[in-house]
Structures are given as C-alpha cells and as structure tokens.
Amino acid sequence: MSTGSSKTHKRSSVVNCDCGMRAPICISNRPWSRGRRFYGCSQLEENRCNFFQWYDKEEGNGVVEDLKDDLEMLQIKIRKFKIENKELKELVKSLKAKSVKRRNKAVFYKLAFFTSWIVYVLVKFGL
Numbered sequence: 629m630s631t632g633s634s635k636t637h638k639r640s641s642v643v644n645c646d647c648g649m650r651a652p653i654c655i656s657n658r659p660w661s662r663g664r665r666f667y668g669c670s671q672l673e674e675n676r677c678n679f680f681q682w683y684d685k686e687e688g689n690g691v692v693e694d695l696k697d698d699l700e701m702l703q704i705k706i707r708k709f710k711i712e713n714k715e716l717k718e719l720v721k722s723l724k725a726k727s728v729k730r731r732n733k734a735v736f737y738k739l740a741f742f743t744s745w746i747v748y749v750l751v752k753f754g755l
Contacts, residue, residue: 645669645679653683665694 645651651667669677749755 643667643681645677647677647679651679651681 643651645667647669649670652670653665654668656662656664656666665683667679667681667683669679
C-alpha cells in the first residue's frame, strides 16, 4: 500500500488512528482494491499501528466529488506539461541549431588553417 498526499473532502471529518495520530487518506495498490481510498496510520510503513478504515464507506458521494476534483487537477497538470513539453522541444531545436553553427564554424577554421598551411608549403617550395 502506498500513502498519498490526497486531500480530504470538505465534508469529511478528521479520523485518528489507534496511535492517536491523524490518519491520512491512502490509496490502495492491491489488485483487488487498486485505487480505492482508505484511512491508514501515518506510521503504517514502520508497522507500528495496524489501523485501517475504508474512506468511501464513511464519505459516500464525497468520494465521487473528490475524484472529480482530482481529475480536474490532473487535467490542469496535463495542460501545463504539454506547454512545458512544447517549450522544451523549441529549446532542443534551438540548441541543435547552435550546435550545428558551432560545428560548421570549427570546420571552417580547420579548413582555413589547412588551406593557409598548404599555400605556405606551396610558396616555400615554389610549387
């Protein structure tokens, strides 16, 4: 099971575990309950407490509203990632163009050096 930093619905009450600590909302990754939310001890990973309570049985329709809110947040993040992806593609294109210019400049200078060296040799030996 993995804990998540999920928000609770406005109507939800604070649930405390057997340790007396606030029980965060977790999301199950077990095959038979994948994606289902539950309250679990915040120290569950350290195996100090076995508190467990399904979130959706207590909240009823609030789960659907929370999922809609989560979907909206994910859609906003997707739009931001698409914009960022476009910007990164433009940056890569720009960097590739600069790289080609630098490579061409380096080839030009090497060619100029070898040309001047050949001219020098030809003049020196009278060819």
